[in-house]
Amino acid sequence: MSSRQLGKVGWNALGLAVFVVMIFPVYWMVSTAFKTGPNIFSYSPKWLPIPATLANFGDAIHRQYFWQNVRNSLIVVVVVVTLSLALAFLAALALAKFRFYGRKAFIVITIAVLMVPLNALIIPLYITLSRVHEVNKLSGVIITYMTFVLPFAIWTLRGFILGVPRELEEAAMVDGTTRFGAFVRILLPLVAPGLVATSIFAFIQAWNEYIIAYVLLSSPEKQTLTVWLASFTTNRGTEWGPLMAGATLTAVPVVIFFLIVQRRIAFGLTSGAVRG
């Protein structure tokens, strides 16, 4: 075997190893969700859930507040995604297309905000939100999520908008559209992949977030799914089967959302607009 082939094998092995490390927790979660009680705790690990059971899923679904918390999670996610997308797109548009006083400072601040560790903000955020009576409310959680989704979304979308040559809109305006028409017919379709990518980010962030929801939402009927999952761990131990079933159920919407929109992610859509 030549060294070149050897290198190729090496890279493939490395890729495979990374894949296994990444996929294993997911596999173990799904597998455990289908296992019966004794199999979960057996000393020799059972790789496959045989015999399989749906009892864990039944337990999870029938647990108190499940549907209530699913609803909460959906509300938070839908509002965060739509609001952050709309606001970030307009902000990114202004930052990419117009020159105004303080533009550069705004861009720098946007990145600076992203660099602040979230955990350091929990206490100040809690105090601020409690002053305006937004603690233990979904709206409080939504506002908090926006604080870290928005800067990222603005930053990403600005890049996408800058990737569309100015001449495209100008050509459309010469061709007979208004400025707004050029925006709708030319710019919007071309930044669509950016909007999709950003919405995926916002969706995953808002759906998976735990700490802020846990701190801000104290009453069980107000909590989101991630916090609900924590309720499987009590003073008397952890109910691993139902917990894994619940975790599997929680992961499903993200996977579905991704499958729906991933088709729309076509990076490099602007190729061919300019030059050779």
Place this chain on the structure above:
Amino acid sequence: MADVQLVHLSKVYDNGVVAVNDLNLEIGEGEFVVLVGPSGCGKTTALRMVAGLEEISDGEIRIGGRVVNDLPPRERDIAMVFQNYALYPHKTVYENLAFGLRMRKVPKDEQKRRVQEIARVLGLADMLKRRPAQLSGGQRQRVAMGRAIVREPKAFLMDEPLSNLDAKLRVQMRAEIARIQQALRVTTVYVTHDQVEAMTMGNRVAVMRDGLLQQVDTPQRLYDAPVNLFVASFVGSPAMNLVEASLELDDGKLVCRIGDTVLELPSDLTAERPSLANYAGRRVAVGIRPEDVREAAGWDGARLRGRILLVESLGSEQLVHIEITAAPLERSDLVDTAAQLPGPSLGVDDSERSVTLLGRFDRHLLLASGEAVEVAIDPRLLHFFDLETGAAISRVGVPVATPVAG
């Protein structure tokens, strides 16, 4: 179709940079006018103002007699070809071509007829379903042209449409654009930094520098009678040879001293340029086109002695670099930077300084670098310029030049 008039047009940016300074230009109906100049001379800005993509700081633009200063681009009924083509990447070639018609509410079947007609003319008929990314550079360029033509606008505006093509394709498209323009007789303003494009394509050429219009004329007149040093050095490839010389009165006759060679100026030449006499005893810039530099065999006038530095064979002719004794032009700010001459060497006598003279010689002449050579200069073919202002010391009847400096 309509004429386009730029009247005292100026563009001053917020930071105080003057991109276009009091530009006056009339483009007649069906005329092809080329705006040419080095990069940053304001030619593109001027074009974008005509298109309505750039606000006008001062002055007026009229298209077909109507002042369009405050009209948005879509109401000016002009079409523009952009330097980078600016094709809509998410639309097919057909949709790209039809977009302008759709926006103007042209009926569907009329749209189809016109798009197919243009596609046939431009050789794009087989590619209507493709997207711009699937086209070659030349095809994209033709789609960009087609998008402008299909609209049947009052005027075409082209912003360096050929600069992204390779050299061979550029020559081909150059002829094609000129041919299309002649067939359609649409008023066209064409911007380029390439003086060859300007000379070959335009009915008239407007040379700009630093936002100022230098000269507008037919390509031939521009070449034969440049109004100042800048135009002289910009137009023509290879560029005009420029040296410093002094005019002296010798026995009542005007002579021109280049280095240590004295050229007698014949009386018909001085009669044609009466103001030349005022320069007696002063230094002037003298220019000569490379094709007017000849090998001296059989010439009985004054000769310049030199040494061949380099011979470049072009197949049909040869370019010969000849080192002669003369003073290089020190006001290099007055000439095109691309054709800039050697820097100043103050305090050295003329006879100790040398200039490289470029000559276009017949290919049958046997010349080798290092050889001594004598070149013949016909004083009638010389161009004279004022060393202070750069303005040409012109023949009678030629309008007075706009000085470059200032």
